Amino acid sequence: MSSRFDIIHKDAAGRIGRLATPHGVVETPTVMPVINPNLQTIKPSEMRDFGAQILITNSYIIYRKEELREKALKDGLHALLDFDGPIMTDSGSFQLSVYGEVEVTNELIIDFQQKIGTDIAVPLDIPTPPDVDFKRAEEELDITIERLKAARELVTGDGMLLAGPVQGSTYSELRERSARTLSEIGFDIYPFGAVVPLMESYRYADLVDVIAASKKGLDPAAPVHLFGAGHPMMFALAVALGCDLFDSAAYALYAKDRRYITSRGTFHVDNLKYLPCSCPVCMNHSAEELNKAHNCTELLARHNLYVTFQEVRVVKQAIWEGNLLELVEQRCRSHPRMLEALKRMYTYSDWLEKVDPASKSTFFYCGPESSRRPEVLRFANHLDRFTIRGSALIRSSPPGRADKEYDNVLVFKPPFGAYPQELVEIYPLNAEVVRTPDYESLEQAYLNTIKLVELNPEAEFTFIMQERFEHPLVNKLEGMDKFTVVYPQSE
Numbered sequence: 001m002s003s004r005f006d007i008i009h010k011d012a013a014g015r016i017g018r019l020a021t022p023h024g025v026v027e028t029p030t031v032m033p034v035i036n037p038n039l040q041t042i043k044p045s046e047m048r049d050f051g052a053q054i055l056i057t058n059s060y061i062i063y064r065k066e067e068l069r070e071k072a073l074k075d076g077l078h079a080l081l082d083f084d085g086p087i088m089t090d091s092g093s094f095q096l097s098v099y100g101e102v103e104v105t106n107e108l109i110i111d112f113q114q115k116i117g118t119d120i121a122v123p124l125d126i127p128t129p130p131d132v133d134f135k136r137a138e139e140e141l142d143i144t145i146e147r148l149k150a151a152r153e154l155v156t157g158d159g160m161l162l163a164g165p166v167q168g169s170t171y172s173e174l175r176e177r178s179a180r181t182l183s184e185i186g187f188d189i190y191p192f193g194a195v196v197p198l199m200e201s202y203r204y205a206d207l208v209d210v211i212a213a214s215k216k217g218l219d220p221a222a223p224v225h226l227f228g229a230g231h232p233m234m235f236a237l238a239v240a241l242g243c244d245l246f247d248s249a250a251y252a253l254y255a256k257d258r259r260y261i262t263s264r265g266t267f268h269v270d271n272l273k274y275l276p277c278s279c280p281v282c283m284n285h286s287a288e289e290l291n292k293a294h295n296c297t298e299l300l301a302r303h304n305l306y307v308t309f310q311e312v313r314v315v316k317q318a319i320w321e322g323n324l325l326e327l328v329e330q331r332c333r334s335h336p337r338m339l340e341a342l343k344r345m346y347t348y349s350d351w352l353e354k355v356d357p358a359s360k361s362t363f364f365y366c367g368p369e370s371s372r373r374p375e376v377l378r379f380a381n382h383l384d385r386f387t388i389r390g391s392a393l394i395r396s397s398p399p400g401r402a403d404k405e406y407d408n409v410l411v412f413k414p415p416f417g418a419y420p421q422e423l424v425e426i427y428p429l430n431a432e433v434v435r436t437p438d439y440e441s442l443e444q445a446y447l448n449t450i451k452l453v454e455l456n457p458e459a460e461f462t463f464i465m466q467e468r469f470e471h472p473l474v475n476k477l478e479g480m481d482k483f484t485v486v487y488p489q490s491e
């Protein structure tokens, strides 16, 4: 099967891509606004004005209501919604997860999606919730895979795209295995399913585990959809982990609860004194006017959509510039549970390191978590490429007269450690870092330095220590053979 997804730019596991559908090409990452075919305040035909390129709706809701079903079968899905761009349809699996059963079979709903001319169809997968016992997760996964295989046999040709949802509850082993099996069958996009309960309960760190495990089972070039993720606060994180498509019912659901979305979190409209946004809604209303407006729900939905697509553009620009991880580190300071997710993400730095581009824009140190970035890990993994013989000065100060007395001059820069001074301008060692390093970056820098010393037993090191570089690991360095720590009288 020819690939319908081209990757044009990368950063961390994130990418800017182009997905070809029967109704046109979609540039990712992007969000698909969820259209409720029964009641929809913002018309599908208006969605492009907000930045939407592709919509998602529910074929099961259309199927169940005779009037909608007949019109969709007669005139097609695009006429029903009055939108001529790409449309993805879900299958009723979400209703299955909420109500326990649905009135359709997998074969029927796939056939229906095909007949109404959807661009991307979804089989009737089983969204197994988090934390169920392993046996249930595995049994439901087996049924899902059987249904996906059946769907794959029904959908042939290069028209409609077919999605293969990855399930497996909160078991990384099942998620990875499921992704690998689906890859072998071959789908056009891979949604990661049943993550809504994790997001609703702020379990972003567990969400990171689900995404990382599922991604590991997939071809890195395959397009990924994070099912039910619509809050812009987590886009940067999910994109950095390799998600390409999102869907948002959040813009409308939050509005119904009178909630105003921002990329740093959500406000209740009653708590808004100012409107921290420049979208048309916020420029044309004061906070009080917005609160009192008879159409407050609609205005909030519009604002929520604007900021959702604004964040998509912020994320894309960060990928383009090569500072997506800096953006993730900023966004993850919006909520302690997001900070937890950031820390969890960097437990996968060995995986991120394999996909992260070798050179990009200047590394900015944003806090202790930056010490775990894939670039730092890559530097540590490649320490054996340096061969140091004879005497070696390690300094953190500018070049000085003492330099020429040594065979080698190394620069000490946390969180990396010591490296030959010829590399100071080379990415990522040209990093912008804080002058007074935190404990974590010193820890990483000294661990790397210890490793470098061990790798070069012939060399004799002199380290010019400064007060701001104090750390328990200095004792360990001082105890090493052929390693001298020098304390200058004053800095």
Ligand code: GUN
Residues within 6 Å of the ligand: 090, 091, 092, 093, 094, 122, 123, 125, 126, 127, 165, 192, 193, 194, 195, 196, 227, 228
């Ligand atoms: N919408 C939110 N989660 C899911 C899921 O796991 N599967 C499907 N088909 N739709 C969803």
Ligand code: ZN
Residues within 6 Å of the ligand: 277, 278, 279, 280, 281, 282, 283, 303, 304, 306, 307
């Ligand atoms: Zn606004």
